[in-house]
Amino acid sequence: QVQLVESGGGLVQAGGSLRLSCAASGNIFWFNSMGWYRQAPGKGRELVAAIVRGIGTKYGDSVKGRFTFSRDTAKNTVFLQMNSLKPEDTAVYYCNAVPATGTSAWGQGTQVTVSS
Numbered sequence: 672q673v674q675l676v677e678s679g680g681g682l683v684q685a686g687g688s689l690r691l692s693c694a695a696s697g698n699i700f701w702f703n704s705m706g707w708y709r710q711a712p713g714k715g716r717e718l719v720a721a722i723v724r725g726i727g728t729k730y731g732d733s734v735k736g737r738f739t740f741s742r743d744t745a746k747n748t749v750f751l752q753m754n755s756l757k758p759e760d761t762a763v764y765y766c767n768a769v770p771a772t773g774t775s776a777w778g779q780g781t782q783v784t785v786s787s
Contacts, residue, residue, distance in 0.1 A: 673697050673776040675766045680781030683756055687785070691751040693766030693778055700744045703769040707740070707751045709762035709783075719764065720751060733759070756785045 674696040683689055691707065699705055706721020706729075718731045720740035728740050737756075742749040753760065766778035 673768050673770050675768055675776055675778035677766050677778040677781045680764060680783045682784045685756060685758055685785055685787050687756050688754045689783060691764055691781060693749050695747045695768055697770060699742060699747045701771050703771055705749050705768045707764055708767055709764045711762040758785045758787045761785050
């Protein structure tokens with residue numbers, strides 16, 4: 672089972688930036704996908720950004736142009752650079768990994784709060 676450890680959440684004012692990190696226990700180069708999802712209070716979990724093997728990087732419509740997904744395969748870590756943050760970006764952000772074999776894994780979640 673892949674283990675994921677997230678970091679980098681916090682409180683920021685609207686217009687500010689945060690960078691999230693997610694370190695995986697396996698070799699992410701061979702994962703089928705890896706990315707970030709978020710869940711706001713009272714809402715379902717939604718895609719923020721993910722890299723999918725054979726397809727590339729996908730972004731949720733609400734974050735396109737503001738958020739950037741990247742990865743460091745040498746460190747088995749993915750990042751989410753979040754710029755121009757809005758109050759509606761407030762949510763718990765979860766890292767997700769789908770390995771080539773085995774089951775999908777989720778991180779523990781990290782809170783991002785954007786004040787107006």
